Amino acid sequence: MAQIEIKNVAKRFGSYQALHDINLTIQDQEFMVLLGASGCGKTTLLRIIAGLExxxxxxxxxxxxxxxxxxxxxxxxxxxxxxxxxxxxxxxxENIGFGLRMQKLPNDEVKGRVERTAELMHIEQLLKRYSGELSGGQRQRVAVARALAMEPDVILMxxxxxxxxxxxxxxxxxxxxGVLAASTTTAIYVTHDQVEAMSMADRISVMHQGEIVQAASPIEVYRNPAAEFVAGFIGNPPMNFLPAAPAGDGKWSVAGQVMDGPSSGKPLKFAIRPEDMRPADTGLTATAKVVEPLGAHLLITCEVQGSMFRAVLDSDMSVKPGDQLTLAPQPDRMRWFDPDTTLAVA
Amino acid sequence: MTAVTTDVAGADTRRAGRWVYVSAVGLLCAWVLVPLYFLLINTLSSPETVNSFPKPFIPEFDLGSLTFFANFAGMLTALKNSILVAGLTMIMSIVIGAPAGYALSRFDFRGKELFRLLILLTRAFPLPLLALPLAVMFIQTGLDDTVFGLALVHTTLAIPFAVLITFALFSGIPLELEEAAWTLGCTRLTAFSKVVLPLILPGITASAIFAFVISWNEVFAAAVLTIENRTLTAFLLQNLDTSPLHLKFAGGFILVMPALIFIFAVRKYLFAMWGIASR
Known part of the structure; x- marks a missing residue:
């Protein structure tokens, strides 16, 4: 059992506040990814968990x-x-066995465990080599094998x-x-690469300026970003934003179109993912500026009432720069954010 | 036609440049090697040949001069003293200098830059300036004319280099390696002994050898601070006007050779000290 609990952790380097009051619980055997841009505090948090900071x-x-x-x-x-x-x-x-030797395990046990982990990481033919004789990828495998051979409660990456x-x-x-799923280790993985985060994580903690903005499953983070930052950070291309003006109870006027939304007293921001748009008879009027065929899709950068707006459409559509498009957002995929707090409004 | 002429001219310029380059290299090498070669010839010749004229250009491989040197009264004691002092200097400057180098490269502390500067400043005061007060102090404390006392002075001279070389060495070892060792079950101390030490051992050896050479070559403090327990340099200096030519040659040879060989062996690390990429 190795559940990790981080309670009210803050870190200050001189006058710079690297982490603000972090609270996070990572379940036993969970694969948690800390995701954020460089300087957001994700590595600092990991190093605090490791005890290096x-x-x-x-x-x-x-x-x-x-x-x-x-x-x-x-x-x-x-x-x-x-x-x-x-x-x-x-x-x-000896690298893979280093930690085991430090635990003073008997020689044959060290040998067994080193060979087993080396096999797991497909480096069993490299055991006699030195680091200088390895490629980057092979060194990476050695580093992972060295950590796994310890059979730790928690692996930090x-x-x-x-x-x-x-x-x-x-x-x-x-x-x-695959390797981590087969083990019983709890994993915390720091990355700035959202594809890595999405594809590997059980749960992603999106960090921004020393705070965890959202900690949820990859799909949840993608579909229901808790804050504008998450919406603009996750997804390639990220979510589109347009200002929304109130037009009666639960009705919002977005770029001249009236849409159903949450009831709120003040203006909101409307957000939609580029792939959640369909060409239709009624919808947002957009002028195509740049058309990029990506094989399976067309990435169209267009303008909606002076704001930049991206849409991903099927690649059998023929769109040229300068064309007028009418794009209808999928109703269940529309999201709304409070421009003051930047948080999602349901 | 014109093109051909320019080509020839270009080739001429290149040849001339190459000739200047080669002769400059040759001159510099001769500058260093010719005196060494004469030293070698005269050391390996019989005393009679050394004192005659003209001198041969090929050594006779006669050990007469060296035997004379070895049998000269007090010479072997002086040689022993030199080795002892240099050995002690080597040990002390590493034991004191290496932790300082480690601290400089791994920890942030107030006055770090000033400390680095001060280390170099110890070499700013000429030794003759320090020698008299030192001699007085040594006489008061009973350290005068002892191997240990002289080793202390030589350690002071060698420490700046020991600190700077080890600082460069430690800085070349990524902190991540130590951190990895800590997460794999090491304390700060075991991480140092199992990871850092093996990696810097060649460099530490180089730094130690350099300290040895500094002490080995040092003559002023040795001459001022010792009377009975002279080191080789001080002993030769003392007998400079009375000793025969072949003794001077043999003594010079014995002094120069270890220094030359050692410095050649550790040249890579000396370059590293001054921030020139080691090759």
């Missing part, structure tokens, strides 16, 4: 034990670093795939997900 205030609990005063080695964690941190003076075998090329990253993503 001390929180200014707050508590960290792992498996029902308060650990924030403990050294990293007493927390039951293992970590995979962005630059792999494979020890250059040791062979792959700090952008482990960001130094790999795109193809390798996709391959490792699937592999890592």
């Amino acid at each position: 001390t929180a200014t205030t707050g508590e960290v609990w792992i498996g029902g034990r308060r650990v924030d005063h403990l050294a990293p080695r007493d927390r039951g964690i293992a970590m995979v670093f962005q630059n792999y941190a494979v020890f250059p003076h040791l062979t792959v075998f 700090d952008e482990p795939l960001s130094n790999l090329d795109a193809l390798l990253r996709m391959e490792m993503r699937a592999e890592l997900k």
Whole structure:
């Protein structure tokens, strides 16, 4: 059992507040991704959980034990670093077995566990090599194997795939997900890559300026962003926003179109994902500016009443720049945000 | 036609440039190597040849001069003293210098930049300026004319280099490696001994050898602060006007060779100290 609880954790570097009062519970065996742009505090939070950084205030609990005063080695964690941190003076075998040797396990047990994890990560033929003789992808595998061999309660990963090329990253993503799903380890994974986050996570915590804006399943984060930041950050291209003026109870005027929405006393922002638009007889009037055929889809950047607006349409449509389009948003996919609090309004 | 002429001219310029380059390199090498070669010839010649004229250009491989050197009264003691002082200097400057280098590269503390500057400033005061007060202090504390006392002075001279070299070495080792070791069950100390130490050991050795050479070559403090327990440099200096030519050559050779060999062996790390990429 290794549930992780982060209670009121804040971190201050001099006058810079890196984390504001973070509260987060990560379930046993959950795969949690901390997602955010660089500088949002995600790595700091991970390092606080690992014990490589001390929180200014707050508590960290792992498996029902308060650990924030403990050294990293007493927390039951293992970590995979962005630059792999494979020890250059040791062979792959000794790297993977390093933690086990520190636990003073008998030789044959170390050997067994190293070989098993190496096999799991498909590096069993590299055991005699040194880090200098490995490619980036292979080093990454060694770093993951070294963490897994510890059989930790919690595995912490700090952008482990960001130094790999795109193809390798996709391959490792699937592999890592498979390996971790088969283990009983709780995983926290830091990334700025939303595709990685969406494809791997059980739950995503979207972080922004030292705060967790939303912690939910990937689909929930995608479909029902809790705040404007999440809506604009997740999705490629991200959500479209248009100002909405009240037009009677539950009615909103968006770019001259009246739509059904929540009841609210003040103006809201209307939001819709680019792929949730259909060409129709009535809807938003848009002028196409740029048309990008992407194979399966057409990405059309257009203008709706002076605002930029993107739509993803089926690629058998023929649209040219300058064309007038009438786009109808799918009613169940429309979202509304309060421009003052930037939070979602139901 | 014109093109051909320019080509020839271009080739001529290149050839001339190359000639200047080669002769400059040759001149510089000769500047260093010719005196060393004469030293070698005269050391490996019999005392009679050394004192005669003209001198041969090929060594005789006669060990007469070296034997004379070894049998000269007090010479072997001086050699032993030199080795002892240099050895002690080496140990002390690493034991004190390496932790300072580690602290400089890993911790942020107030006055860090000032500290780095001050380390270098210790070399700003000429030794003759310090030698007299030091001699007085050493006599008062009983450290005068001892191997340990001299090693202390040499350590002071060697520490700036030890700190700067180890600082460069530690800075070259990513903190992530240490952090990885901590998460894998190491304390700060075991992470240091199992990960950092093996990685910097060659560099530490280089830094130690450099400290050894500094002490080995140092003559002023050695001459002022010792009387009975002279090091080789001080002993040779003392006997400079009375000793025969072949003794001077042999002594010079014995002094120069270890320094040369050691410095050559650790040149990569000395470049690293000054921030030149090591190759």
